[in-house]
Amino acid sequence: MLKKGDIAPSFTLPDKEGNAVSLGDFSGKKVVLYFYPKDNTPGCTRQACAFAAAYGQFAQKNAVVIGISRDGVASHAKFAEKYSLPFILLSDPDLEVIQAYGVWQEKKMYGKTSMGVVRTTFVIDEQGRIAEVMPKVKPDTNAAEVLAML
DSSP: OOOTTSBOOOOEEEBTTSOEEEGGGGTTSEEEEEEOSOTTSHHHHHHHHHHHHTHHHHHHTTEEEEEEESOOHHHHHHHHHHHTOOSEEEEOTTOHHHHHTTOEEEEEETTEEEEEEOOEEEEEOTTSBEEEEETTOOTTTHHHHHHHHO
């Protein structure tokens, strides 16, 4: 996994409308990049809604919020519409960015081991360096913790 001080890997992925979004589009702004397992699951929904509720506060701190999962563009569009999510959701079905950031890891649930996205948040500074890595975050407190850190 990447660590504080590393240069954030650049990427270009489709958003919920299918438009290409690149990390470089946000040069000069802070980027809150959070990776989550799946749209419309209880934890991921609570995490997304918490970021949505605090969206204005992130904007005041010159920060952009971006969520990334393996879900497709259509799934992201439905998820964002259903919960009125004002921030960017990016689709990474090929795991390119998920693996580049080191969040595709072995997970254990109910005694079974499988590979999956480990809920992780990265804060990237205005120069494209990782200012903070928050591994295995809790969906209910992640947005507040990031705001406090900013």
